Amino acid sequence: MPTTTPPVTEASAAQLKSLGVQIRIRRKALGVSATAAAEAAGISRVTLHRVEKGEPSVAAGAWGNVLAALGMVWQAHSAGQLADVASERQDRKGWIPARVHLHDYPQLRSLAWQVHGTETLTPMEALGIYERNARHLDAQAMSADEQDLLDALRLGLQDKHPAKETPDGV
Template identity: 60%
Template structure:
């Protein structure tokens, strides 16, 4: 029987959901099945599924095991909304759980056909960059957006891409 979930704040629940989404996105980017990752992390597939959903009842050790099996580091990141893009720019190689179009002007231009959406998953953002790179003005990329593109390329690119 699963543990009773602890009382969590809305912020904590959002952070766990974001962590779970990042773990799932990284697993999918590496093309690793849930069963394979669960076996490598020493847990059941159900526990891995609960981690990827961001359930608070799952132990932090299970989250750390899943991340270690994927080669991810488990570290503390203290969000500071007032720091905004300056803080994110200092996290090279970091991929947000959701990519806000308003933060990336070139991506926003490339995603002109996406209506009523303010955020994209990292995979969706990479697919838009990859499909439309020939239409992009590389000189207009901000440092922050260049870091995002580089991180997405590392995660999803496979090496022989033109992006």
């Protein structure tokens, strides 16, 4: 007789969903199909889909197999360590990455719909896309990380970004 799934707290469900999203992003970044990833993990494609959705009823072994197949590892933190990780992210405010990964910044990804064949942009390209499409930017939907990136790009690259020239005497 099958056992019932124990109740899952909201915090646990959110963590599983987040891990599932990270797994999906990693699989896509590697260019691995769902079928190939599932075969490499020794699970069905349906189970992989359930892992990527963050379903808590999927066996821990399946989660572990998927992580291993994609070159990822489990990592556990205590609540105090999570606060340290959050403060570490705060220390990166004003930091500009060498390459801007579109999957990390949903608003940029939606503005860069015309960019094909790459998942990363240079900081100058990212700033250009943000500025050219500013009227389409949903600032309220931006995560704090994405807002920090945009602020850092504007602050660090504004003087390097070509300004519109005006004719003399105008």
